[in-house]
Amino acid sequence: MKTLILVMSILICVFSCKHTTQQPETIKATITISTDASAKPYNPMLFGGFMEHFGRQIYGGVFEPGSPFADMQGFRTDVIEALRELKVPVIRWPGGCFVDSYHWQQGVGKNRQAYGEYRWGVIEPNTFGTHEFIELCRRLGAEPYICHNGLASVQEMADWVEYCNAAEGKLADMRKENGHPEPFNVKFWSLGNERYDTAYIHRVRDGAKAMKQIDPSILATCSGSQGGMKKVGFKVSPYLLKEAGEYLDYISVHNYWLARGHELPRYDYLTAITKSEYPEAYINLVIESLEETGMRDQLKIAFDEWNLRAWQHPGFPRNNVDNYEDPEIIKLVEKRIKGNHLADQYTMADALFAASFFNTCLRHSEDVTMANIAPLVNTRGPLYVHPKGIVRRTHFHAMALYANELEELVGNVQVISDKLRSNNDTVDVIDALATVDKNGKSWAISLVNRHPTEKVACTVKLGNKLLNDKYVATILTGDSSEAYNDIEHSDRVAPKEMELSFKKGIAKLPPHSLIIVHVEEE
Numbered sequence: 001m002k003t004l005i006l007v008m009s010i011l012i013c014v015f016s017c018k019h020t021t022q023q024p025e026t027i028k029a030t031i032t033i034s035t036d037a038s039a040k041p042y043n044p045m046l047f048g049g050f051m052e053h054f055g056r057q058i059y060g061g062v063f064e065p066g067s068p069f070a071d072m073q074g075f076r077t078d079v080i081e082a083l084r085e086l087k088v089p090v091i092r093w094p095g096g097c098f099v100d101s102y103h104w105q106q107g108v109g110k111n112r113q114a115y116g117e118y119r120w121g122v123i124e125p126n127t128f129g130t131h132e133f134i135e136l137c138r139r140l141g142a143e144p145y146i147c148h149n150g151l152a153s154v155q156e157m158a159d160w161v162e163y164c165n166a167a168e169g170k171l172a173d174m175r176k177e178n179g180h181p182e183p184f185n186v187k188f189w190s191l192g193n194e195r196y197d198t199a200y201i202h203r204v205r206d207g208a209k210a211m212k213q214i215d216p217s218i219l220a221t222c223s224g225s226q227g228g229m230k231k232v233g234f235k236v237s238p239y240l241l242k243e244a245g246e247y248l249d250y251i252s253v254h255n256y257w258l259a260r261g262h263e264l265p266r267y268d269y270l271t272a273i274t275k276s277e278y279p280e281a282y283i284n285l286v287i288e289s290l291e292e293t294g295m296r297d298q299l300k301i302a303f304d305e306w307n308l309r310a311w312q313h314p315g316f317p318r319n320n321v322d323n324y325e326d327p328e329i330i331k332l333v334e335k336r337i338k339g340n341h342l343a344d345q346y347t348m349a350d351a352l353f354a355a356s357f358f359n360t361c362l363r364h365s366e367d368v369t370m371a372n373i374a375p376l377v378n379t380r381g382p383l384y385v386h387p388k389g390i391v392r393r394t395h396f397h398a399m400a401l402y403a404n405e406l407e408e409l410v411g412n413v414q415v416i417s418d419k420l421r422s423n424n425d426t427v428d429v430i431d432a433l434a435t436v437d438k439n440g441k442s443w444a445i446s447l448v449n450r451h452p453t454e455k456v457a458c459t460v461k462l463g464n465k466l467l468n469d470k471y472v473a474t475i476l477t478g479d480s481s482e483a484y485n486d487i488e489h490s491d492r493v494a495p496k497e498m499e500l501s502f503k504k505g506i507a508k509l510p511p512h513s514l515i516i517v518h519v520e521e522e
Contacts, residue, residue: 029417029430035463039409042365044089049376052096061377087403090143092372097317099149104160119317150192158210165215191222208247219249227255232282236289250302256310264339269481272349274425276356305374308353312339340379343486348512351394359433394493405516407435407444443519449509452481459505466505473500477513
């Protein structure tokens, strides 16, 4: 009997230690913020977005003519108003895989025709094109970032730049006839999406060269690496950098850290949140690629597709579709829409992963100068749009806090934290970032407690002083780590103003929470 009890005790211990190996009362972390080290600037483009003609991102998302929420031009005004809360600085469009079948000339002017879009298996109505995209960006105060069809000719690429940016000439006249006399002045351009073969590399080289002959002021990028739901992806091709690097300003990387499947995979909070340090490993790999080829000083990193969860699209993308009315095609399209929109997936894990992702990019702000959550609206995006309104998902609020609460410069922070474990993944329980104003006095300190159920005793030292007061703060948390927002309960997870109390440097951080605390240094 004693042997049986001993075996059962061991099994209980093993099971309970699968996720975290420490008792709650021992969980601690120490944050040391150096006030002597030089703080570094960061680019607000890190808080950018991406929109593709996929699911209901465009149609039924930002653009829905006939909706009671739409204006005379078809834009959803409730969506525009919500996105303004994120201060979105840049939007990448129109894809993504979608661009492989997209030809920009078909999406301008009055005589547009719907067409079969084989990559995602739907009929593209073609009512949202270049002009509508620019209008959306202007309303949001965002820089437009256009991604080319990577299979198109170099001439087609150069022509799109000329159409958008030229003041005079045949294509400028075409734009004027289509209702926009002044140039769009699109600064950011990508040559294709997630293609890496030799022919593509040559097209990048020749396309970027031709585009910059049209407008030398543009900034060009191309797909350099993607992760494939792994801790790190693959390195940037040295051949790509050798052949095309001199014509580029960025190198684009993509990753989603929770895999998709034919059937919708479901992930618990711990499995999801322990992926939070994966972006750090991936960014370091890309930096290493640039360093090895001597291109680090010239090329910045545009993490222009990122999200915790990969988009759900069973059976797609495809290289051809014979019949868009095939019941099997229709069934797969409906399945992906339903899978991506299920509200209970978007828990506190999504919010805290987003915070951790921004912390990583901000720590690497000398290399990473743009990031675009994929997507911005619907699918896996932070804003869910439905016919009767909108829902701000958990990661919407995390993004809004980072866009609105940080100071101008990134400070030097050391984090010493106990660990959180799930299966084969280990992550610091606490993540932190400190930003400061140009005067070096006003600090915004971001504190992320990833633990699903326990408070963490977190010590914060600012310079040579332990924090020891009550400070104004904003907290984002939920009634459980699996909390989410949906149509019926749209504010279950929402930020709240609070006072965070430190005693001799120690504050008790609530579980599964993001707190941004403001400290004025004397």
